[in-house]
Amino acid sequence: xxxxxxxxxxxxxxxxxxxxxxxxxxxxxxxxxxxxxxxxxxxxxxxxxxxxxxxxxxxxxxxxxxxxxxxxxxxxxxxxxxxxxxxxxxxxxxxxxxxxxxxxxxxxxxxxxxxxxxxxxxxxxxxxxxxxxxxxxxxxxxxxxxxxxxxxxxxxxxxxxxxxxxxxxxxxxxxxxxxxxxxxxxxxxxxxxxxxxxxxxxxxxxxxxxxxxxxxxxxxxxxxxxxxxxxxxxxxxxxxxxxxxxxxxxxxxxxxxxxxxxxxxxxxxxxxxxxxxxxxxxxxxxxxxxxxxxxxxxxxxxxxxxxxxxxxxxxxxxxxxxxxxxxxxxxxxxxxxxxxxxx
Amino acid sequence: xxxxxxxxxxxxxxxxxxxxxxxxxxxxxxxxxxxxxxxxxxxxxxxxxxxxxxxxxxxxxxxxxxxxxxxxxxxxxxxxxxxxxxxxxxxxxxxxxxxxxxxxxxxxxxxxxxxxxxxxxxxxxxxxxxxxxxxxxxxxxxxxxxxxxxxxxxxxxxxxxxxxxxxxxxxxxxxxxxxxxxxxxxxxxxxxxxxxxxxxxxxxxxxxxxxxxxxxxxxxxxxxxxxxxxxxxxxxxxxxxxxxxxxxxxxxxxxxxxxxxxxxxxxxxxxxxxxxxxxxxxxxxxxxxxxxxxxxxxxxxxxxxxxxxxxxxxxxxxxxxxxxxxxxxxxxxxxxxxxxxxxxxx
Numbered sequence: 001x002x003x004x005x006x007x008x009x010x011x012x013x014x015x016x017x018x019x020x021x022x023x024x025x026x027x028x029x030x031x032x033x034x035x036x037x038x039x040x041x042x043x044x045x046x047x048x049x050x051x052x053x054x055x056x057x058x059x060x061x062x063x064x065x066x067x068x069x070x071x072x073x074x075x076x077x078x079x080x081x082x083x084x085x086x087x088x089x090x091x092x093x094x095x096x097x098x099x100x101x102x103x104x105x106x107x108x109x110x111x112x113x114x115x116x117x118x119x120x121x122x123x124x125x126x127x128x129x130x131x132x133x134x135x136x137x138x139x140x141x142x143x144x145x146x147x148x149x150x151x152x153x154x155x156x157x158x159x160x161x162x163x164x165x166x167x168x169x170x171x172x173x174x175x176x177x178x179x180x181x182x183x184x185x186x187x188x189x190x191x192x193x194x195x196x197x198x199x200x201x202x203x204x205x206x207x208x209x210x211x212x213x214x215x216x217x218x219x220x221x222x223x224x225x226x227x228x229x230x231x232x233x234x235x236x237x238x239x240x241x242x243x244x245x246x247x248x249x250x251x252x253x254x255x256x257x258x259x260x261x262x263x264x265x266x267x268x269x270x271x272x273x274x275x276x277x278x279x280x281x282x283x284x285x286x287x288x289x290x291x292x293x294x295x296x297x298x299x300x301x302x303x304x305x306x307x308x309x310x311x312x313x314x315x316x317x318x319x320x321x322x323x324x325x326x327x328x329x330x331x332x333x334x335x336x337x338x339x340x341x342x343x
Numbered sequence: 344x345x346x347x348x349x350x351x352x353x354x355x356x357x358x359x360x361x362x363x364x365x366x367x368x369x370x371x372x373x374x375x376x377x378x379x380x381x382x383x384x385x386x387x388x389x390x391x392x393x394x395x396x397x398x399x400x401x402x403x404x405x406x407x408x409x410x411x412x413x414x415x416x417x418x419x420x421x422x423x424x425x426x427x428x429x430x431x432x433x434x435x436x437x438x439x440x441x442x443x444x445x446x447x448x449x450x451x452x453x454x455x456x457x458x459x460x461x462x463x464x465x466x467x468x469x470x471x472x473x474x475x476x477x478x479x480x481x482x483x484x485x486x487x488x489x490x491x492x493x494x495x496x497x498x499x500x501x502x503x504x505x506x507x508x509x510x511x512x513x514x515x516x517x518x519x520x521x522x523x524x525x526x527x528x529x530x531x532x533x534x535x536x537x538x539x540x541x542x543x544x545x546x547x548x549x550x551x552x553x554x555x556x557x558x559x560x561x562x563x564x565x566x567x568x569x570x571x572x573x574x575x576x577x578x579x580x581x582x583x584x585x586x587x588x589x590x591x592x593x594x595x596x597x598x599x600x601x602x603x604x605x606x607x608x609x610x611x612x613x614x615x616x617x618x619x620x621x622x623x624x625x626x627x628x629x630x631x632x633x634x635x636x637x638x639x640x641x642x643x644x645x646x647x648x649x650x651x652x653x654x655x656x657x658x659x660x661x662x663x664x665x666x667x668x669x670x671x672x673x674x675x676x677x678x679x680x681x682x683x684x685x686x687x688x689x
C-alpha cells in the first residue's frame with residue numbers, strides 16, 4: 001500500500017536539498033471531496049500533500065505552464081520541478097519527452113501506483129450516494145473503495161466507482177519515475193477498447209446524429225483544450241488573432257491570415273474545433289480523459305480520442321506514452337506502415 | 344397578488360400559456376439546461392443548478408446583427424437583423440439568476456440601450472422558484488445581498504409547499520399569466536402563508552457557504568493591483584473559460600464579420616460571448632497584450648466583479664449561484680479567493 005508519509009518524506013527531502021524548485025501534487029480542498037492541485041515550495045508545507053483515489057487530475061499540464069513561465073524569465077531557475085504522477089500521467093510526461101517539449105532533467109517524477117485500481121468518477125459516486133456527501137474515499141486491501149460519509153463507511157466494489165478510463169487502463173503504475181510509491185501491480189485488461197463497442201456498432205447515420213447533438217451543446221469554453229497536457233501550442237487555431245502579430249506586421253498581412261474557425265458556437269464551427277483537436281491528439285493522447293471530466297456540458301469527448309488511440313494501435317501497432325526513446329507516431333515512418341487507406 | 348396552485352394543476356396552467364414560447368429546466372443525464380418546452384408534462388421543477396443560467400436566452404451566445412453582400416462596385420447592401428419579439432416565459436428561474444439579469448440590465452442599459460438585449464428582455468416573463476434547499480452545494484447568495492426566496496427581478500415567485508405552490512405575482516406581467524390560468528388558482532389561506540414563511544425561513548439556514556465581511560473586499564482590492572497574491576492564486580488556473588461562460592452576470596462580447604463568400608462578397612456581422620480568461624481577449628492589434636498571463640486574468644475577474652462593478656453600479660457583480668466553484672476543473676473557489684483578499688496583509 002502507498003504510504004503517504006513516504007511521498008511527503010521524499011518531497012521534503014528534494015525540497016530541503018534544493019533539488020527541485022517546487023513540487024506539484026494534490027492537496028485536500030477546503031470545499032468538497034475532490035482535491036486541488038498544489039504547488040509546494042516550502043519543505044514545511046509537504047504535509048499538504050495527499051494521495052487517495054480522488055486524485056484524478058493529470059498534473060502534467062502544469063509542466064507546460066512551467067516551461068512557458070521559464071521562457072519569460074531573464075535568469076530562470078534551471079532546477080527541475082517535482083511532480084506527483086499516476087501511471088496515466090506518467091505516459092503524458094513520456095509523450096512530452098518524445099516530442100522534446102521537455103527534457104528528462106526538467107522533472108523529478110514522484111510516481112504513485114494505483115495498485116491495480118484507479119481513481120474515482122465523481123459523478124458515479126454522487127449517483128451511488130444519492131445526495132449524501134462523501135467525506136473521503138480510500139482504497140482497501142482487496143482493491144475496493146471505502147467511502148466515508150457522515151453516517152459511516154460504506155464499501156463499494158471498485159468497478160462501480162472507477163473512472164471509465166481506469167477500467168481500460170494499461171499503466172496502473174508509472175512507466176517513468178524517479179521514485180515509485182506502491183507496488184507494481186499491473187491489472188490485466190482484456191478489452192482495452194471496450195468502451196468503443198457501442199459507438200462502433202452504430203451506423204454512420206446514427207453516429208452522425210449522436211455527434212451533431214453532442215457537439216451542438218459546446219459553448220467553446222475550451223476547458224478540454226486547457227486541461228489537456230498535450231495541448232501546449234503557443235498559438236492555437238481557435239484563437240485567431242493570437243498568431244504572432246509583431247509591431248511590424250502590416251494590416252494587409254493581418255487581414256490576409258486564414259481564419260480557420262469562427263467564434264460562433266454553431267455545429268459547423270464546433271466540429272472544426274473538436275475535430276482539429278482530436279486529430280492533433282492522434283498517437284499522442286494517453287487517455288487521461290481530463291477533457292471529458294472538465295466539460296461543463298458533459299460532452300463525451302473521450303470517445304473521439306479513444307477511437308484514434310485504437311486506430312493508432314490497430315494500424316501502426318503504436319501505443320502513445322510508453323517509451324520516451326521511441327519516435328512519435330506522426331513524425332516517424334516505417335517501410336511496413338500500412339498505406340491501403342491512402343486513396 | 345398571491346395565489347395557490349395545486350401541483351396537479353401545474354401542467355394545465357402551462358397548457359393555457361401556449362401562446363408563449365416557454366423555457367424550463369430540462370434534464371440531460373447529469374445536467375440541467377433551459378430548453379424550449381414541447382410537452383408541459385416534461386417540466387420538472389425539482390431541479391439542481393442549471394449548467395447555464397437564463398442569461399443564455401436573453402443574451403444568447405450568438406447574435407447576428409446584420410447581413411451584408413456586395414453585388415457590384417457599389418457600396419455593400421446591408422440588412423439589419425433584430426431579434427424576433429416572441430413573447431417568452433422562463434419557468435424555474437432561481438432568485439440568484441433573476442438578480443443576475445438586474446445586473447446585466449445595468450450594463451446593457453444606462454446611457455445606451457442595447458436594442459438586441461432589450462428586445463428579448465422586454466418580451467420575457469420570469470417565473471421564479473424559491474430554493475427550499477440549495478440547488479448547489481456551493482450556493483452563497485446570502486453573502487452577496489441575495490436570498491433563496493428573493494423576488495428581485497422576477498415577475499412571479501413560486502414556492503413549493505409540498506403538494507401545492509404558493510404563487511406570488513410581482514407585477515403586471517405576472518398578473519397576466521395568473522389571469523390566463525384563472526380557474527386553476529385559489530386564494531391562499533392564512534395557513535398557506537404561514538407554511539410559505541416557515542419554508543422560506545428554513546431555506547436560509549440550509550445555505551452552507553458564506554463569506555463574512557465581504558464589504559471589506561472592494562476597498563482592499565484597490566491596493567492589490569501589483570500584489571504577488573495573484574500569481575499565487577492563479578498557479579493552478581488552466582485559463583479555460585468555464586468560470587466566466589457559466590457565470591450569470593458575465594456579459595463581455597466580441598463582434599466579428601463572418602465571411603460566407605469572398606466573391607461576390609457576402610457575410611454577416613455576429614456578436615458572440617467573449618471571455619476575459621482567453622489569451623486573445625485583450626490582444627492589441629500591435630501584438631501587445633496588456634493581460635499576458637493567467638494571474639492578470641484572474642485578477643481581472645475578481646476586480647471586475649468586486650471592485651469596478653461595485654464602483655460603477657454599487658452592487659457586486661456576483662449573485663452567489665456557485666457555478667464557477669462547482670465547475671472549475673482545478674477547484675478554484677471564489678469564496679476562498681475573496682476571503683484571502685479580505686484578510687490579505689492583516
